[in-house]
Amino acid sequence: MSGARGLPAGLVALALGGFGIGLTEFVILGLLPEVAADFAVTIPQAGHLVSGYALSVAVGGVLVTAGTAAMRPKRVLVWLMVFFIAGNFLSAIADTYAVMMAGRIVAALCHGAFFGIGSVLAASLVPPHRSAQAISIMFAGLTVANVLGVPLGTLLGQNLGWRSTFWTITVIGVVALAGLLRFIPDRAADERAPGQLRREVAAFASGQVWLSILVTVFGFGAMFGAFTYIAPLLTDVAGYPSDAVPWLLVVFGVGLFAGNLAGGKAADRFLDRTLLTLLGALVLVLGGFALVAGSPWAAAGALFLLGSVGFASVPGMQMRVLRFASSAPTLASGVNISAFNLGNAIGAWLGGLTIAAGFGYRSPLVVGAVLALVALVLMTSATLSDRRSRTDPAPLTTSLTGTTV
Numbered sequence: 001m002s003g004a005r006g007l008p009a010g011l012v013a014l015a016l017g018g019f020g021i022g023l024t025e026f027v028i029l030g031l032l033p034e035v036a037a038d039f040a041v042t043i044p045q046a047g048h049l050v051s052g053y054a055l056s057v058a059v060g061g062v063l064v065t066a067g068t069a070a071m072r073p074k075r076v077l078v079w080l081m082v083f084f085i086a087g088n089f090l091s092a093i094a095d096t097y098a099v100m101m102a103g104r105i106v107a108a109l110c111h112g113a114f115f116g117i118g119s120v121l122a123a124s125l126v127p128p129h130r131s132a133q134a135i136s137i138m139f140a141g142l143t144v145a146n147v148l149g150v151p152l153g154t155l156l157g158q159n160l161g162w163r164s165t166f167w168t169i170t171v172i173g174v175v176a177l178a179g180l181l182r183f184i185p186d187r188a189a190d191e192r193a194p195g196q197l198r199r200e201v202a203a204f205a206s207g208q209v210w211l212s213i214l215v216t217v218f219g220f221g222a223m224f225g226a227f228t229y230i231a232p233l234l235t236d237v238a239g240y241p242s243d244a245v246p247w248l249l250v251v252f253g254v255g256l257f258a259g260n261l262a263g264g265k266a267a268d269r270f271l272d273r274t275l276l277t278l279l280g281a282l283v284l285v286l287g288g289f290a291l292v293a294g295s296p297w298a299a300a301g302a303l304f305l306l307g308s309v310g311f312a313s314v315p316g317m318q319m320r321v322l323r324f325a326s327s328a329p330t331l332a333s334g335v336n337i338s339a340f341n342l343g344n345a346i347g348a349w350l351g352g353l354t355i356a357a358g359f360g361y362r363s364p365l366v367v368g369a370v371l372a373l374v375a376l377v378l379m380t381s382a383t384l385s386d387r388r389s390r391t392d393p394a395p396l397t398t399s400l401t402g403t404t405v
Contacts, residue, residue, distance in 0.1 A: 225347015
């Protein structure tokens with residue numbers, strides 16, 4: 001069965017689940033001032049709801065993926081969405097900062113495994129030469145969450161209270177659950193049978209897998225660490241009124257959406273070259289954003305570029321790990337999703353430290369530029385090492401990908 005524009009319906013369902021999860025992860029960024037005021041904490045302390053979520057994703061991406069290794073993928077995804085709904089319900093009714101954090105953690109523990117398992121399923125639903133694009137479509141749920149969900153969720157939260165946003169996310173989770181139940185094929189656990197976990201762990205003997213994971217940590221941490229404090233940057237530095245923030249998040253979201261799809265197509269053709277180019281561009285964009293943040297129009301343009309360049313690398317980062325862990329990709333995929341969120345936590349934490357130290361709201365952009373530079377150096381090292389080895393990694397099976405560098 002096919003969904004919109006001939007896409008497999010299961011792929012559309014995965015993207016819908018990604019939309020709900022992406023909304024939970026990102027919408028709080030536009031509501032940090034409101035959440036901080038409600039719980040009587042500082043902006044950096046409210047930012048811990050972002051880094052705490054990201055760390056929980058990092059833990060869940062490994063432990064949950066490993067713990068469900070013998071289960072059918074559809075059953076795992078359904079239960080993950082159930083817990084995701086429960087976590088957002090808890091956030092919506094939270095009467096203290098601690099309860100809010102608990103709700104974020106419950107929802108976050110589902111995130112990594114959902115995208116890790118879902119990435120492998122997404123790639124298996126299309127021909128090999130379209131695998132990175134299929135992954136980008138699943139991740140498009142995240143980008144659509146930014147284009148539409150985050151601005152509207154921020155607007156809703158600013159006008160009806162931030163809790164209304166999390167009630168809405170809870171309802172979206174229920175709709176996503178229905179989509180998963182209806183459209184995801186109930187594939188046998190042939191790739192996740194008992195004994196598979198041992199083979200999955202063996203994939204981490206590859207140095208290229210570890211280099212790819214480190215590129216993910218620093219590369220995505222660069223973008224997300226800068227974006228965590230975007231609301232106060234836009235109001236206190238660029239001079240926008242608070243009611244303009246939702247519409248500026250639309251600008252960022254449009255960049256995310258365009259960059260994600262373009263990055264997936266480019267990664268299918270030239271994987272390493274694409275990642276090197278995008279990471280180099282991210283260094284320049286973050287550094288330039290820090291310089292022009294005081295100008296409203298320049299800040300809006302830089303925000304668009306940050307979204308498009310920062311998220312364009314996501315399909316390639318995920319695809320590179322799958323490529324070098326081709327014999328047993330599921331756990332490696334989940335670990336790399338954890339790496340995305342470990343990078344999120346590191347970037348948000350470092351950005352919060354610089355703000356608390358008195359360096360202002362531009363400082364997370366500088367931190368991001370440094371992290372992106374580290375990612376570029378790691379990616380250059382990985383590419384040169386791969387070329388020196390003169391031994392191509394085994395191609396992914398036809399159910400996954402035919403991506404080449």
